[in-house]
Structures are given as C-alpha cells and as structure tokens.
Amino acid sequence: MNEIDKHFPESPCPFCGIAEAFPYRPSTSLATSSTSSSPSSLTSSELLSCIPSNDNADPSKTDPSSFIVLAAENVIAFLDILPMTGGHLLVATRGHRRTVGQMGGREGADVGFWLPVLARMVSRVTGVSDYNIVQNNGARAAQVVPHVHFHIIPRPETLPELKSKSWTMFGRGMREELDDEEGEELAEEMRRVLREEVMKMEKGTGRGKL
Template identity: 45%
Template sequence: MAAETSNFDLNALPDSEPCPFCVIASAYPYFDPNSPPNPSDDDVDPDKVSPASFIVLSTPTLLAFLDIMPLSPGHLLLCPRRHAQKLSDVSASEAAELGQYLRILSKALVKTTGVQDWNVVQNNGAAAAQVVNHVHYHLIPRPEIRASGRFSESFTMFGRGVRSELDDEEGVILAESLREGVRLVLEEEASKAKL
C-alpha cells in the first residue's frame, strides 16, 4: 500500500531532543487517502513510536494524527512532514496542501463524530502557546454542552475544557473511522467534480 517512508535526519534538528512530530513522520509511510490501510496494517500501527500515534492521513507532504491529550474525541493534529517550526517557515506548496486537507479533515470530523462545530487553531511560538516546535494545526470538535445542561464546563476557547489521555483502543477505532471519513469525503468530491 505505502510506497516509502520519509527520509528525515532527526539529528539535524535545532533542538537537542528529536522533534516528536518528525519522529512520527519518519516512522509512518504515506498512503493513498482514497484507499486507506486497515487498522491491522503496519503502515498505521500505533505502536511504531512511543507514545502511540494514531495516523488519520499520511501524504508525501503532511500527516494528520489524533492528539494524545484531546480536548474532545476526534481532536486532530495536522502538520507538514518536513520540520518547520512556524507557519511562516512552510513552503507555498506545503501551505496549499495544509489548507486543502484542513477542509477535507473538517468534513471528515463532522461526518465521523457527528459534531457540527469545531475549532481550527494554529499557534506560532512559545508566547502563543505552541508546545511542540513543529508547525501544526489543531482540529477540535466542539460538542454542544449547553444543551446537555453542563453550564459549568467551558468549551468556548481553545485550551479550556478537560483534557484526558487518549485510550489506545478508542484511538485505533477513531483513527480508522476518520480515515474512512476522509475517503468518503474525497469520493463525494470526486463524484461532484464529474457532474
């Protein structure tokens, strides 16, 4: 299914510790989002790296995977494979593909989670709350909490709400559902383009 794994020199990064997103990028080969691998396929085995990584999308240029400390089920991270610290460091072609897949992943999130509202957040630098020094977008489903009567909880701002560690079994199932959601979105868009 996947043709190759990215070639990254993890020791060439500016920080003394390897970038965790570059580690993920080097461990997971790309695959055709129109024909995603099964959960049992080694191309998406979450245990290839530690902590486990739940791959949703893997192109030659970028990756999307579940956040291991999600604000809500389906919280995704989307980043370029190539190490770039801030959004201003990505190439024009990387920026274009990131934009294309932000839209596709957004549709797949709604289709998969049933949550109609979501945040797209991107931080640049420590003062802007960037924790991992590799440019990435957060796509965060925002379930309606007011309708449930849980008025004391706040999901109105990024960074607010309860974060808990992603359960590995749930991660495998959710990542597979999201890969299928991406496939369905791409299939729908391809059929519309033919009309």
C-alpha cells in the same frame, strides 16, 4: 540560535517521529513518476493512497502510540493524544517547520487542500458540526510542539468539565490522555470516512471537487 528556539527544550521532535514512522506511500503511477503532483491534480485512487490501510497504521510504530489518519506527501494528520474533545485531530506538515512563516508555497497549498476535507471528516465521525481550527506559532503563542500543526477541535453542545470550570483552549493538566483502544478504533473510523470524502470529491457530490 534562533530567537524562537530559546523557548523550547532541545529534544527530538515527536511529529517528525510520526512522519518517519508513517511514510508517504504513493500509488504505482506516482511512484514511477519523476515529479510530484499537487493533491488537487491527483485522481481519487492517488489520493486514497495517502490514507494508510489498517495494516499500515499500527499505533505502536511510535512511543507513545500514534493514531494516524493521513500520510500524504507533505501533510500528516493524527489524533491528539491529549484531546480537548473527542475527535480532536492534528494536521501537520510532514517536513519540520517550526512556524507557518517557514512553510513553502507547496506545503501551504497541500495543507490548504487537506484541511477542509479533514474538517468535513471530523464533523461526520463525531456528529458535531461546530469546530475550532487553531494554529499557534511560538511558545508565547501557546505552541507546545515546535512543528507546524493545526488543531481541528469539535465543539459539542455540552463541553467537557474542566478543572478551572471554564473552557481553556490549551490549559495543561486539564486533558485526559487518549485510551489506546479508543484511539485505534476512532482513527480507523476516520480513515474510512476520509476515503468516502475523497470519493465524493471525484463524483462532485462533496464541497470540494477534483
């Protein structure tokens, strides 16, 4: 057994369950291609196919519910069901990788492409310009789910009151579970704004450009 495995309980990976429930659905042109392409080389319509439609984003596909925002070839993004603040988003590799060191170069490139786009989207949806991007590797480093994921956590001017009276990034027992109706509405709005961000990139009006 790998040394890092000893610090986690043996159980099905919830993030792998989300990845399986929300498969990558490439556009027709990509679906007929024998090779995959990096996100930076895709057209806007091909990138838009990475964002699930409302019909394909049913939260009840997993238990507990999953509020999916992005279902790309190598990257998935969904709301944290125990958010530190409103709009707390998780960005994970689709494949099961326990630590960043286990990621392949293509996975790293795809995460690198989507992370700033998703960060801009979170800022727009929440109206909060300040945010943390946090990534942990291993139980001693506060990694709770042993599957590579990045937290995008908005930092509003007024932080939520925590039981310890201080801002603890990953304090257990201090975070309230996301309401299903609220989560579904928020994820739908995030997908809408993410589509706008993708279109901005093609037009060269966003910070990124295809």
